[in-house]
Amino acid sequence: MKSLIMKRVALAALAMVALAPGALGDDVPFARPPLEKSLDTYLISLGDIMSAAQLRHIKLWQAIKAKNWGLVNFEATLLEDGFAAAAMLYRNIPIEFVTEAAKPLEALKDGAAAKDPVKLAKSFTELTAACNACHEAGEVGFVKIQTPTSSPFTNQNFAPERK
Numbered sequence: 001m002k003s004l005i006m007k008r009v010a011l012a013a014l015a016m017v018a019l020a021p022g023a024l025g026d027d028v029p030f031a032r033p034p035l036e037k038s039l040d041t042y043l044i045s046l047g048d049i050m051s052a053a054q055l056r057h058i059k060l061w062q063a064i065k066a067k068n069w070g071l072v073n074f075e076a077t078l079l080e081d082g083f084a085a086a087a088m089l090y091r092n093i094p095i096e097f098v099t100e101a102a103k104p105l106e107a108l109k110d111g112a113a114a115k116d117p118v119k120l121a122k123s124f125t126e127l128t129a130a131c132n133a134c135h136e137a138g139e140v141g142f143v144k145i146q147t148p149t150s151s152p153f154t155n156q157n158f159a160p161e162r163k
């Protein structure tokens, strides 16, 4: 009789086949998941981390425009966390592309602390360039990020807190 552990191994092997990345994961080298992927774990896809980054990129821009320094700091921190998670989970991503994105994010936090709109605008442009540099290197250069022209977040008031 198969031991429980053998059954689990067989199940995990099956799960790896069933959960094997789709064509996209195979095509995009940076998005190749780690080998440990099994039924026991839920791995957030790199595309989903990036979709969240896309939303936060818009919110960041809205926050800069609204001079909501607290929100600038908040969104920059969440973007950093997302990229850190991406770097840890998707180890084919060359780390220098992550640090290139981290630099303007740090500058954005500094700019928010200094309430410096000029520094913030410059850092936002640098952040967008870092998004695109990694996309080009990662064979997804067709995902072109730009400064937003409007915001879909009509359910969020971006004005700073009144204290």
Ligand code: HEC
Residues within 6 Å of the ligand: 024, 025, 028, 030, 031, 045, 046, 047, 048, 050, 051, 053, 054, 057, 079, 083, 093, 097, 098, 101, 127, 128, 130, 131, 132, 134, 135, 138, 140, 143, 145
């Ligand atoms: C370190 C590399 C890297 C950085 C930095 C990066 N991306 Fe990505 N991004 C990727 C990769 C790789 C993919 C493709 C993921 C896949 O194939 O699943 C991607 C995909 C995307 C997508 C497509 C997701 C979809 O569902 O349509 C968006 C949008 C995106 N990134 C936004 C951004 C934004 C905004 C930034 C900057 C704030 C950024 N990315 C920074 C590597 C990066």
